Each structure stands twice: as structure tokens, then as C-alpha cells.
Amino acid sequence: MTASARIIAELRQTPRPLRLLGASGQLGYGIPAASFQAGIDRHPDLIGADMGSIDIGPTYLGKGEMATAPEATRRDLRRVLLAARQLDVPLVIGTAGSAGAAPHLDATLAMLRDIATAEKLHFRMVSIRADIPRALLQDAVRSGKVTSFDDMPDLTAEDITEAAQIVGQMGMGPFRHALQAGADIIVAGRACDTAIFAALPAILGFPVGLAMHMAKIIECGSLCCVPGGRDPILAELDHDGFVLESMHPERSATPTSVAAHSLYEQADPFSMREPDGALDLTHAHYQAIDDRRTRVSGATWRDTTQPTIKLEGATKIGERAVLLCGSADPRFIAQCKTLLPKVADLVQTLVSESRPPDYTLRFRVYGIDGVRMVVPDNEPAPNEVFIMAECIAATPQRAAEVVRTCKQYLLHFGYPGRLSTAGNLAFPFTPPEVSLGPAYRFSVYHLLQVDDADALFPIATETT
Structure with missing residues (x-):
């Protein structure tokens, strides 16, 4: 039985709070060993980490290269892979290789295979590609299904042809398919960072609003704490809320610091657009459990009626x-x-x-x-x-x-x-x-209207 199948079966048979470990705000820049071990000692049900975003600019997407140093990236991947296999829990990685296009995903998969060979590990790995076919985009432009935002000019056929790489940002759906198909390791191309952590709770019936709010916070590690940092963070999610705790003993997740994190990368701290819908934090509540932990509740979720995929391309x-x-x-x-x-x-x-x-x-x-x-x-x-x-x-x-x-x-x-x-x-x-x-x-920084968002992100399975 794969790690994801085991966790899903266990939680369905004996419902309990779900423990998720945000291992790193971005894999490849180093994971503090002591705080990561503290997180592993808490026996999380899932270890997740993001590897990138558009924060690094267009060059790494265009060149098909990682923003992180190869040795540091390999060291971080080895750490999270060994821990996940030790605990027999799913390891979920999003936006592989810094930008999530085919070269980045392939390089990340190659590193994981090398680590598996060196460490004599055997597991089922599911990869999810995020590259958008050019012909599909050309048709979408002609039919008016591509729209601009953030003051970008209209997308043209020439833009599509000249872009070195074009990816779409996947939501929860592909991760849910991968988890339900049975995976020990999931490695995705360009992905919404919340999807890394919210997909498993959604499968298990936890409220999506709470899961999304939790995911938005823990994908950054202990950045929401005082003092903020990149140490791993543990979230314990139940059907009424979740508790946050940094795995570094000197970092505190306080109600104020956690609530303030709602401003991170957001124009509106009360409403957050995601590929699958919208997160409403109007009634979010933050309560101190002690001087280091905060419990969060109240977030709600609204599914989208018109799926859109954010496109990213560099020329x-x-x-x-x-x-x-x-x-x-x-x-x-x-x-x-x-x-x-x-x-x-x-x-x-x-x-x-x-x-x-x-x-x-x-x-x-x-x-x-x-x-x-x-x-x-x-x-x-x-x-x-x-x-x-x-x-x-x-x-x-x-x-x-x-x-x-x-x-x-x-x-x-x-x-x-x-x-x-x-x-x-x-x-x-x-x-x-x-x-x-x-x-x-x-x-390319546009929105693509689609009927089935998940269909754009093909899944492949391999066994090491």
C-alpha cells in the first residue's frame, strides 16, 4: 500500500485531526536540521514543500534552469525524501525546480531518482506536468478564452510562439488525482502553493476553507511567526479549525503575526483567489493557545463557477x-x-x-x-x-x-x-x-478559461 493510500484509509477508518508539516518555504535554500527533526518527531501525516514561484523573475523559467544551487537542492530533497519514507507518509512537492516547466520538473525527478538509488529506496512517484500546449493556446486566443490581468497587454499568437516556456498554475485537482491514484511521492510542475497542502484534507472531507487558509500559511514555513523565519511549521487540522506551531522553539505563531500573514502577496487580506475558487477570511478568528501556538478558525470557501488557469511564459x-x-x-x-x-x-x-x-x-x-x-x-x-x-x-x-x-x-x-x-x-x-x-x-501572464482545469495537467507514475 502506498503512503497516500495508507493515510487516506487510516483517517477514514478512524477520524482524527490531520497533521501537516510545511518543511520549507522554498526547497533548495536549506532546511534547518534541528527544527526539521522536531517536525518529524511529531509524526506528521504529510510532508509538503514548494520549490518556487514567479518571485524569482522570468529568467529561470525562460532558461529552464533552477534558481537554487544543485548541491543545496539535492541536500534538501534528500532530507525530505528520507523523512517521508521513514514515516511512510506522502511527500508532496510543488513548482518543481523553481519554475515548474518541463526542464525543471525533469531535473527534480532526476535528482530524486539518484537519491533513491544511492539510499536504496523504493517508492511510487507520481509526476504532474504543467506545460501548456502551444496549439491549445493559439486556439484559445482566437476564441477569446485568454484574458489579461495586472495591466498585461492582450496575448498574441507571436507571444505564444516566441515564449521559451509556457506553464499553467495547477490547483488542487491534479494533486487529488495523484493522491487517490496511490502515491508515495508527488512532484508537480507549476502549482498553486496552497494545493500542495489542501488536496489531502479535501479528499478526507475537511472544510476546504480551513484547509486552504492553513495551506496558505504553512507553505511559507515559519514566516508567519515572531520572529519570522524559514523553519518548518506544523499544522494540526480538525473540522473546526487548525493549530499552528513553529518547529523552532524560539519562533511563536501569535494571533497577530498569523493574521498579518494574510497580507502576504495579497491585495485584499479578506479574499484570496485560487485556481479552484475563492477563500473568504472575513470571519477568520485567531486565538492564542499558549505563547507559541495559535488556533485559527472561520475561513470559508466558494467553488469557482468558471475555471481559469493562470498562464506564465518568458521570452x-x-x-x-x-x-x-x-x-x-x-x-x-x-x-x-x-x-x-x-x-x-x-x-x-x-x-x-x-x-x-x-x-x-x-x-x-x-x-x-x-x-x-x-x-x-x-x-x-x-x-x-x-x-x-x-x-x-x-x-x-x-x-x-x-x-x-x-x-x-x-x-x-x-x-x-x-x-x-x-x-x-x-x-x-x-x-x-x-x-x-x-x-x-x-x-505570458494571463488567464485561460477552461472547461476542465485538471485535464491540462497530465499525471505519470513510476516506481523506483
Whole structure:
């Protein structure tokens, strides 16, 4: 009997609260060993972890590479895999390999197979793919079933063709199918993080609203605690609510800190849209059990009447190179808003001469406008700034040429009040120009209307 079949049968035969361990907010960045062991000692019924999101930007999706270091990723996968097999409970992983496209899922599965061979483990592994067929999307665009949100322009046939990878964000359905089909390990492509933890409770008849609210919190580990952190967190779910407890003894899940987590990545703290429906936290209640644990109740759920899948796709826009430098000259800092465009114009005359520029060159001045899109008027100038010049061009060589030229002329550019012909810029290291490789942008970030959301995410089973 597989781990999922065992847990489902056990809970149906003898109903009791369900214990779920959120092992990591993102696998691949390290799992604290002591707190993870504390979680295992509590004998959870499921171990879950997310591996990624769009927070890391479009490049890893486009390139088909993991954002995490291979050795660290392998170490985390080994830790959760060994623990799940030791307890004979399901291990559920979502958004495999950082972005959840085919290359990311395949790399994650390969690591798990290698670990299984090295550790002489035998289990049934179910994988769920999230790549959306291009032809299906082309038809959907023509029939008006793809809509924009977050100010994205309408999706075009060209966007679909040019995207390096396109994935859809799956909800609970595919996870439920995998659990009910009998799985020890579930590894999904791009997935909604709540689905990792909410699918098993939904199968067992726990209220979906409570399960979703719990899942939204524990997928981030102990981030909801005071002080916040990435240690594993344990949730104990019954039919009236759930109790949260960090597995680090110095982190406390308080009513205020847990309620505040509703603001995490949400525009509305009382309503959260998920692929399967909407979570309503209007009547959520948070009550301290003791100084480290909080009980949560009151969340409700409304199934969607029109299933939609969020699409994510990344397109290559060129090769990126950057120049890194700083200044503590108050005269330079006071004039940089007008000075830097003049440097850009000078660079263009040197690298393009009479031709139109075949690259983009942008400056960000950290301390002034490196982080903020809008700088308040009459704000006092900082004492020092960090400057990043970013060039995107068709080839690495062209991008490098632009930023190297920019370095030299920014270093020696004259401006009113300059006291020296050099030394007005400081470089953190040499060379201060860095080639970063291919640059991508999110070209697909849209909603796809579907009749059967689960049908887009095929399931495959293998036995190690």
C-alpha cells in the first residue's frame, strides 16, 4: 500500500485531526536540521514543500534552469525524501525546480531518482506536468478564452510562439488525482502553493476553507511567526479549525503575526483567489493557545463557477551586461539625474556612431531611484549612492562593449563643480562590468478559461 493510500484509509477508518508539516518555504535554500527533526518527531501525516514561484523573475523559467544551487537542492530533497519514507507518509512537492516547466520538473525527478538509488529506496512517484500546449493556446486566443490581468497587454499568437516556456498554475485537482491514484511521492510542475497542502484534507472531507487558509500559511514555513523565519511549521487540522506551531522553539505563531500573514502577496487580506475558487477570511478568528501556538478558525470557501488557469511564459529579450559602481561625491549625486542621460548619449555616439542604437542602456541609482519607481519631491540627497548601468543587446559581446564604454566615460565625465578628473566613482571590484547572460521578460501572464482545469495537467507514475 502506498503512503497516500495508507493515510487516506487510516483517517477514514478512524477520524482524527490531520497533521501537516510545511518543511520549507522554498526547497533548495536549506532546511534547518534541528527544527526539521522536531517536525518529524511529531509524526506528521504529510510532508509538503514548494520549490518556487514567479518571485524569482522570468529568467529561470525562460532558461529552464533552477534558481537554487544543485548541491543545496539535492541536500534538501534528500532530507525530505528520507523523512517521508521513514514515516511512510506522502511527500508532496510543488513548482518543481523553481519554475515548474518541463526542464525543471525533469531535473527534480532526476535528482530524486539518484537519491533513491544511492539510499536504496523504493517508492511510487507520481509526476504532474504543467506545460501548456502551444496549439491549445493559439486556439484559445482566437476564441477569446485568454484574458489579461495586472495591466498585461492582450496575448498574441507571436507571444505564444516566441515564449521559451509556457506553464499553467495547477490547483488542487491534479494533486487529488495523484493522491487517490496511490502515491508515495508527488512532484508537480507549476502549482498553486496552497494545493500542495489542501488536496489531502479535501479528499478526507475537511472544510476546504480551513484547509486552504492553513495551506496558505504553512507553505511559507515559519514566516508567519515572531520572529519570522524559514523553519518548518506544523499544522494540526480538525473540522473546526487548525493549530499552528513553529518547529523552532524560539519562533511563536501569535494571533497577530498569523493574521498579518494574510497580507502576504495579497491585495485584499479578506479574499484570496485560487485556481479552484475563492477563500473568504472575513470571519477568520485567531486565538492564542499558549505563547507559541495559535488556533485559527472561520475561513470559508466558494467553488469557482468558471475555471481559469493562470498562464506564465518568458521570452528572451537579449543578452544582459551590467556596470556596478558607486559615488560619495555630493556634486555628482546632486546632478546624476541630468548627468547620466548625457553619459548615455555620449556612449551612443561612440558605440553606434551614426546608426540607431541596437541596445538599451538604463541606469538605476540605489539611494535615489534604484528601488522606488517614484521619488518624492524635495527629498534630501543621500551621502552616497550605488549605480547600476544595465545594457541589453542582441549578443553578449555587444552588451559588454556598451557597459565597458559606459564605465570609462562615466568615470571621467565632466560636470559643474567637479573637483577632480578621476576618483569620483568607486568600483566594488574589477572588472566592474559583469556579463549576466540571456535576459528574459514575462510575455505570458494571463488567464485561460477552461472547461476542465485538471485535464491540462497530465499525471505519470513510476516506481523506483
